[in-house]
Amino acid sequence: MAEIKVLSQAVADKIAAGEVAERPAAVVKELVENSIDAGADRITVEIQNGGIKYIRIEDNGKGILANELEFAFVRHATSKLQSIEDLFSITTMGFRGEALASICAVADVEVMTKTKDADEGVYMTLKHGIPSEKETVACNFGTTMIIQNLFANVPARMKFLKKDSTEAGYIADVLGRIALAKPEIAFRYICDGTEVFSTSGDGQLKNTILNIYGMDVAKGLMEVQHFEHGVNVCGVVGKAELARGNRTRQTLLVNGRYIKNHVVAKVVEEAYRNILMTGKFPFFVINIELAPEMVDVNVHPAKTEIKFANEKEVYDIVYHAVKNTLYTVPKEQTIEKTEKTEKSEEVLKNNNYNKFETSRATERSLIADFMKNTIPDPKKVTPLAFREPTKEEAAFVEKMVLTQKMGQEELEVKLQEKSVSEVDETLQLIEKKAETKIIGQVFNTYVIVEQANKVFLIDQHAAHERKRFEELKKDYMENKVLGQMLLVPIVLDVDNSERQLVLENAEKLSNMGFGIEEFGSNSIIIHETPVLAGENEIKELLLEILSALRDGRPSGILSFEERALDMISCKYAIKANKKLSIPEMDGILKIVEDLEKAGITTCPHGRPIKIEFDKRDIEKMFKRIV
Ligand code: ADP
Numbered sequence: 001m002a003e004i005k006v007l008s009q010a011v012a013d014k015i016a017a018g019e020v021a022e023r024p025a026a027v028v029k030e031l032v033e034n035s036i037d038a039g040a041d042r043i044t045v046e047i048q049n050g051g052i053k054y055i056r057i058e059d060n061g062k063g064i065l066a067n068e069l070e071f072a073f074v075r076h077a078t079s080k081l082q083s084i085e086d087l088f089s090i091t092t093m094g095f096r097g098e099a100l101a102s103i104c105a106v107a108d109v110e111v112m113t114k115t116k117d118a119d120e121g122v123y124m125t126l127k128h129g130i131p132s133e134k135e136t137v138a139c140n141f142g143t144t145m146i147i148q149n150l151f152a153n154v155p156a157r158m159k160f161l162k163k164d165s166t167e168a169g170y171i172a173d174v175l176g177r178i179a180l181a182k183p184e185i186a187f188r189y190i191c192d193g194t195e196v197f198s199t200s201g202d203g204q205l206k207n208t209i210l211n212i213y214g215m216d217v218a219k220g221l222m223e224v225q226h227f228e229h230g231v232n233v234c235g236v237v238g239k240a241e242l243a244r245g246n247r248t249r250q251t252l253l254v255n256g257r258y259i260k261n262h263v264v265a266k267v268v269e270e271a272y273r274n275i276l277m278t279g280k281f282p283f284f285v286i287n288i289e290l291a292p293e294m295v296d297v298n299v300h301p302a303k304t305e306i307k308f309a310n311e312k313e314v315y316d317i318v319y320h321a322v323k324n325t326l327y328t329v330p331k332e333q334t335i336e337k338t339e340k341t342e343k344s345e346e347v348l349k350n351n352n353y354n355k356f357e358t359s360r361a362t363e364r365s366l367i368a369d370f371m372k373n374t375i376p377d378p379k380k381v382t383p384l385a386f387r388e389p390t391k392e393e394a395a396f397v398e399k400m401v402l403t404q405k406m407g408q409e410e411l412e413v414k415l416q417e418k419s420v421s422e423v424d425e426t427l428q429l430i431e432k433k434a435e436t437k438i439i440g441q442v443f444n445t446y447v448i449v450e451q452a453n454k455v456f457l458i459d460q461h462a463a464h465e466r467k468r469f470e471e472l473k474k475d476y477m478e479n480k481v482l483g484q485m486l487l488v489p490i491v492l493d494v495d496n497s498e499r500q501l502v503l504e505n506a507e508k509l510s511n512m513g514f515g516i517e518e519f520g521s522n523s524i525i526i527h528e529t530p531v532l533a534g535e536n537e538i539k540e541l542l543l544e545i546l547s548a549l550r551d552g553r554p555s556g557i558l559s560f561e562e563r564a565l566d567m568i569s570c571k572y573a574i575k576a577n578k579k580l581s582i583p584e585m586d587g588i589l590k591i592v593e594d595l596e597k598a599g600i601t602t603c604p605h606g607r608p609i610k611i612e613f614d615k616r617d618i619e620k621m622f623k624r625i626v
C-alpha cells in the first residue's frame, strides 16, 4: 500500500482548489469514490433526512492503517498522488487529498477501519476537524464513515440546501450513475430506512441498469461497441420509447468515471436525429475509454467536467458508434437480447451473484408474483372495450354522421321558432352549409374544405386537440372529476426523482385525473387516468407531465396546468397521419366552426388550426386576374 504523504505546495497550488462538500450528494460522491479507490466491491450508502442529518458509507476495501488514520483527514494528504507527473495519468477517482479534510471541517465524522492484515480495527471521531484519541475495535476489514450534522456549523451553506427529499434524490442520482460506471461493485442505497436500490455487482451493465431503472428500461436497450483510433466506445443506448423530456437518464463515463460533457450528450442526440422528436432526449450509458493522457480531469474541482485532448475526433467516434447501433442492429438481435436480460434476472433471483440478501431483483420477482396473482398481465389480456380505440372512433363517427344528417329541412323547422336576428344567423348558416364542400384530406393530416369563395386547410390534430383542451379546462375549473378507472392498472417503472415528483405532486396529479400509488421502491401503479388510451400512451403522458412538473416553469403561453391538460388532450385527439372518412372530416369541420364561434383559432400552443385561401388569391397566383 502506498504511504500517505502531504503534497508539496507546488503540487497543491497546481491543483485547482474547489469546494468539495457543496451538498450531501457531493459528500456521498467523494466518500464512495474513496471506497472504490480502496478496492471495495461492496459499498453501502445509508442516509437520513437527505443526508443532512446522517450519512453512512460502509465498504469492504483495503482499509486505512491505524497509525495513518488522522493523516487521511489532513488537507492535501493523499496516498494516490506522489508527484506532479502523476497528475497526468490518474487512474484513481480521487487524488487531491481534500475530501476528508473538507468534510470533517463541516460535519461530525466517525470512522472505523481495519486493514486485512491488522488484528483489530481502529475507531476515531472528529469534531470540527479535531480528531479524538484512537480506540481499537473489533470489526470486519474495510472502512465505515459516518457523517452527521452536515453544515450545522456553516449556516450560509445550510441555507442553500433544498428539501430533504430533493437532496436524497440528488444522492440517488449520483450513486446510480456511479453504480452504472462500476457494474462490478455491488451498491446498496438506503434512504430513511428503506432500500431504494441495490445492484448485484455481477459486472453486467445491463443487470445494473435493470437494478436501477427496472425492467421497462432493461428491455429497451441496444448495445454500443465501437473501437477506432485508440478510442473505445461501449455501453448501451435506449430505443426511442425510453426517451424522456429531460437528460436525467443520460450517463456518460470516461475511463469508467462518471462525468458531464454537454457536447458528447449533444453528439449522441444528433445520432438520434429523425428517430426522436425535438425535446425528447435518449437514454444512454456510454463509456469512452482512451489513454488517460488524452483526458484532463482536473478542469473542474468536482471532477465531473473534463476535456479531451483530441476533442473533435472523440466526438466523431462517439457519433458513429451510436449511429451504427441505431441503424444496423437487426430486430431479431434486440429480441434475443431482451430474452437474455430476462434470463439474467432469473439468475439474479437465484441469488448466486447477489452480494446482498435483499435485492432489487428479488423485489421485482415479488412484484411479478403480485401481478400474476392479483391482476392480469396487461400484455396478455385482450384489449378491453375502452382500450379499443375503434369504439371511441365509432362513437365519434356516429356523432358526425348525425350532424351531417341535420340537413336543410331541420334547420328550416328550427327557423320558424327563432327570433328575427336568429333567423338571419340561421339563414346564413344554411347558405354556408349549402356552399360548404369537403374536398378531402391531404397527407392524411389536413382536411380541405371549399366554402363560398374560400378554400380551407384544417390541421385535424390541432383542431381536435384544441376542442378537447377547452372541454378539459372547463371541467378542471369546475373541479369535475377528470379521471377514469382503469380495469387493468398499469405498472410504470420510475427512477427515484420521478417517484419523488409523483409523491410531492400527488394532489396536482389527482386533480388532473391521475390515480397513482407507490408500488415497490422503483415502480408506481396507475389505476386512474384522464384519458383512455393505450398503455404506452398513458405511460408516456404521465412521464411528460412529470417532466413538466420538474421544469416547474410555464412554457410559453401556457401555465403548468394548461400544459398538462394540453398533453392529455394531445393524447386523446385524432393524430396527424391518420386517414379520415368523410363523416370524420365533417366532424373536424364542425369542431373548427364551434371553436371559431368561441373566438378560438389556434391549438393550445398557438399554432393555427385553419389556413384560408381566397379564390382571388388563387386566381392571382394563376395570373387570371392582376
Ligand atoms: P483523496 O481521495 O483525494 O486521496 P481524500 O481526502 O478523499 O483524498 O482521502 C484521503 C486519503 O484517505 C486517501 O488517499 C486514502 O488513502 C484514505 N482513504 C479515504 N477513504 C478511504 C477508504 N474508504 N478506504 C481506504 N482508504 C481511504
Ligand code: MG
Pocket (backbone or CB within 6 Å): 030, 033, 034, 093, 094, 095, 097, 098, 099, 100
Ligand atoms: Mg477522495
